[in-house]
Amino acid sequence: MITLQVSRYRPGQDAEPVFQDYEVPLRSDWAVLDGLAHIKDHLDGTLSFRWSCRMGICGSCGMTVNGEPRLTCGTFLTDYGEGPIRVEPLRGFPVIRDLVVDIDDVLAKLAHVKPWLIREGEELPLTAEYTQTPAQLEAYKQYSMCINCMLCYSACPVYALEPDFLGPAAIALAQRYNLDSRDQGDRFDLLATDEGVWGCTFVGECTSACPKHVDPAEAIQRYKLTAALTSVRNLLPWGRS
Amino acid sequence: MIFDVLIVGGGGAGLRAAIAVVEADPGLKVAIVSKVYPMRSHTVSAEGGAAGVIGEGDTLDEHAYDTISGGDWLCDQDAVEAFVAEAPRELIRLEHWGCPWSREPDGRVAVRPFGGMKRMRTWFAADKTGFHLLHTLFQTSLRHQEIQRYDEWYATRLIVDDGRVHGVVAMDIRTGAIEALAARTVILATGGCGRAFPFTTNAAIKTGDGMSLAYRAGVPLKDMEFVQYHPTGLPFTGILITEAARAEGGWLINKDGYRYLQDYDLGVPTPTPKLRSMELGPRDRLSQAYVREVERGRTAETPYGQVVYLDLRHLGEARIEARIPFVRELCRSYQNLDPVTDLIPVRPVVHYMMGGVHTDIDGATPIRGLYAAGETACVSINGANRLGSNSLPECLVFGARAGAAAAREAREAPAAGERAVRAQGADERRRLEHERDRRDGGAERIADIREQMQETLEEAAGIYRTRDALDKAANRIAELRERAAAARLDDHSTAFNTEMVAALELSSMLDVAETIVACALNREESRGAHQRSDFPARDDGRFLAHSLAYRGADGGPRVELLPVTITRWPPGERVYGR
Numbered sequence: 001m002i003t004l005q006v007s008r009y010r011p012g013q014d015a016e017p018v019f020q021d022y023e024v025p026l027r028s029d030w031a032v033l034d035g036l037a038h039i040k041d042h043l044d045g046t047l048s049f050r051w052s053c054r055m056g057i058c059g060s061c062g063m064t065v066n067g068e069p070r071l072t073c074g075t076f077l078t079d080y081g082e083g084p085i086r087v088e089p090l091r092g093f094p095v096i097r098d099l100v101v102d103i104d105d106v107l108a109k110l111a112h113v114k115p116w117l118i119r120e121g122e123e124l125p126l127t128a129e130y131t132q133t134p135a136q137l138e139a140y141k142q143y144s145m146c147i148n149c150m151l152c153y154s155a156c157p158v159y160a161l162e163p164d165f166l167g168p169a170a171i172a173l174a175q176r177y178n179l180d181s182r183d184q185g186d187r188f189d190l191l192a193t194d195e196g197v198w199g200c201t202f203v204g205e206c207t208s209a210c211p212k213h214v215d216p217a218e219a220i221q222r223y224k225l226t227a228a229l230t231s232v233r234n235l236l237p238w239g240r241s
Numbered sequence: 242m243i244f245d246v247l248i249v250g251g252g253g254a255g256l257r258a259a260i261a262v263v264e265a266d267p268g269l270k271v272a273i274v275s276k277v278y279p280m281r282s283h284t285v286s287a288e289g290g291a292a293g294v295i296g297e298g299d300t301l302d303e304h305a306y307d308t309i310s311g312g313d314w315l316c317d318q319d320a321v322e323a324f325v326a327e328a329p330r331e332l333i334r335l336e337h338w339g340c341p342w343s344r345e346p347d348g349r350v351a352v353r354p355f356g357g358m359k360r361m362r363t364w365f366a367a368d369k370t371g372f373h374l375l376h377t378l379f380q381t382s383l384r385h386q387e388i389q390r391y392d393e394w395y396a397t398r399l400i401v402d403d404g405r406v407h408g409v410v411a412m413d414i415r416t417g418a419i420e421a422l423a424a425r426t427v428i429l430a431t432g433g434c435g436r437a438f439p440f441t442t443n444a445a446i447k448t449g450d451g452m453s454l455a456y457r458a459g460v461p462l463k464d465m466e467f468v469q470y471h472p473t474g475l476p477f478t479g480i481l482i483t484e485a486a487r488a489e490g491g492w493l494i495n496k497d498g499y500r501y502l503q504d505y506d507l508g509v510p511t512p513t514p515k516l517r518s519m520e521l522g523p524r525d526r527l528s529q530a531y532v533r534e535v536e537r538g539r540t541a542e543t544p545y546g547q548v549v550y551l552d553l554r555h556l557g558e559a560r561i562e563a564r565i566p567f568v569r570e571l572c573r574s575y576q577n578l579d580p581v582t583d584l585i586p587v588r589p590v591v592h593y594m595m596g597g598v599h600t601d602i603d604g605a606t607p608i609r610g611l612y613a614a615g616e617t618a619c620v621s622i623n624g625a626n627r628l629g630s631n632s633l634p635e636c637l638v639f640g641a642r643a644g645a646a647a648a649r650e651a652r653e654a655p656a657a658g659e660r661a662v663r664a665q666g667a668d669e670r671r672r673l674e675h676e677r678d679r680r681d682g683g684a685e686r687i688a689d690i691r692e693q694m695q696e697t698l699e700e701a702a703g704i705y706r707t708r709d710a711l712d713k714a715a716n717r718i719a720e721l722r723e724r725a726a727a728a729r730l731d732d733h734s735t736a737f738n739t740e741m742v743a744a745l746e747l748s749s750m751l752d753v754a755e756t757i758v759a760c761a762l763n764r765e766e767s768r769g770a771h772q773r774s775d776f777p778a779r780d781d782g783r784f785l786a787h788s789l790a791y792r793g794a795d796g797g798p799r800v801e802l803l804p805v806t807i808t809r810w811p812p813g814e815r816v817y818g819r
Contacts, residue, residue, distance in 0.1 A: 010734060010736070011734075011736045012734070012736070013734070029477055029478075040688070040739070040740075041686065041688030042686070042688065044731060045686065045687070045688075045730065045731030045732050045740040046731045046732040046734070046740065048732075048737045048738070048739045048740075049739070051445055052277060052281050052283070052444040052445045052446050053281075053283065053285065053286050053444040053445075054444070054445070054478065054480075055286060055478070055480045055481075055571060055575065056570075056571075056574065057285050057286055057369070057372055057567075058280070058281045058282075058283075058285050058286070058444060059280065059281065060277070060281050074574050074575070096415055096736065096737050097736045097737040098737070100737050103278075107278070107392075110383070111383045114384075115380040115383060116338065116339065116380050116381050116383065116384045117337070117338055117339035117381075119337075123337060124337060126330040126333050126334060126337075127330075127333070128333070129333055129336045129337075129342075129349065129350050130336065130337065131344075131347070131348030131349060132344055132348050133344060133346065133347070133348045134343075134344050134346060136348070137341060137343070137344055140341075141341060144341050144373065144376070145369075147280070147285075147372070148278075148280050173380075177339065180339060180341075182339065183339070
């Protein structure tokens, strides 16, 4: 058996989060999420948490495990020796209940960067695709792998202090489209701001936290360079088109 | 506030439908109600690809024939013809919206082989096709600010009066508030019901909600006995190892290292994959072969049951990384092995529901204004066995069709019946509040009853079925339904009460379970994924027909038959590998 120390917060009942201990079987193939499901199904039906695919692709089950933001479906009980394992909601977000946090702010930020393919002129007919070579695909592919699990926001020290900061996943998502050979959009005014890339102090915690190796820190640094060059060009009389 | 189109479910079919509505008429009021945020929907887990004729030498008729023979002639052929014709356009549309499809060196979209398909016609985005497709749709939907979203709202009842739908009642999971949402038309797009079984690739959210909503409102569920077992799931977790692993050249071997499929009329082994042969046979036949291997004692024993092995080692690291990187990632993270050097233990796992809400070719159900699309629906293009890579384009083609049809109807439909909305909303609020407050139940937990339901279904309605086992299961499920109504809830609070959601989901799954068993009992033949050991042959004389399960006056299911639509392909023998 291993002890899970689970953060509980029931609005109207708890003034602030408290820890509750549960003993769950220590099985080599059990993830932390399996431990939580065991609690929910057999010990205490009142524990609330989000989960769905349990294969690291839906992005629902991000929590703080022993102080670090993790996907609980891919974090195994046996990684923590004898335990105990402390399970808390993702830091940096308001807690709705127990391990469930309010992510609507980040959802709005994702929508804010115009995360769709922007084209000028007429669309191609539905009989032909835009060609894109494997190398052109590779240029943005990594940034298209984000599962919106929110771990990078939880890890980001800037977001914790500056809630207006656009943040790692939203900037990486903008870069996903900026670097797509099919996209003709302009996201400069959204990104080259104090709340955008200039807000980042390049701590790199987002990239360490990312379970999908998206590397948002690199996305931000690359866009800083793009933004700087664009700003300089815009200052020069012959630079403006 | 009255919505013109209210969509329940925000996965592939639901999002595609929503975009179709605003494209048809941006003035329409459209909303998506889903128990999860759109990008959490189970479309995200689809791996291998999406079929659509594009390659040279391929034809729509060949895609249609593969689909119809794959479905053991239970598909409605007019629906299949529409499907194969519209699938390529839908896939190109996704390309125009930014989907990162894998490419040929010259920049054109690449296609790969897939099980049961005679030509290479499966578009793919590495082996995260569903993930990319869903995120492309979600991100594209953000461009249309007209699409209103009720994220983490759980729909519990359709408001129906006088043969017409007038909206839904839904609970805001975050606050527990229960509201009636009035609408001229409603589209159900809630996905399948794999969670009714104990061992499934399906995500936790796949609990048959939309099927149950329609069934309770009087719409029949069609072909519910056809449950697809995917031949290659990881033991314990049930995580899917995509068919693309076999399309890229993977072999299925038994404990002796023997490519056992050659013993089951699926062709002869070749070093490289041959279309419609061996490992690229259809899923039903491959899962049935596994059961025979178990009976012959040629499978390996594990703590999670008997397994065979998927061998990818000969593909080499470069090809695995380029074409099926997610397979490697999943094996490393969840099975502690590397397919570059190790065999992958696999066994059949419940994957997909061929059956669902009875609709016509536009997704319309017998209730006016009510539509269904995607896995929730049964149009039917999948017949008795769906071919791999047909489900993603199905979400797109029929999501778009349902969206367009609902948009048309919404402009002509009368305003929602205010009185019905108010009365049924109040009625449902009382019922749910009573559910939430129930404290006096016995010692039984929701999870215990759920587990017993899952075991009952697996035992009686698994890969092989018999009348005796199904009879017992029918009684057992009726008994579980009574016990579920009396089960205890620990949680009586309003904020994010996931135990209450679990209780409501259990009740949906019990509806689905009842119809699966009733349809399986009624169909005294073997066809596709429905194999009756006591009736081993296909019987076109009696059963070239869909099952329609209606909710009877006593609450239990009543099954009727509806002839299959045949256009150009009369029933024939399913031939693979020869």
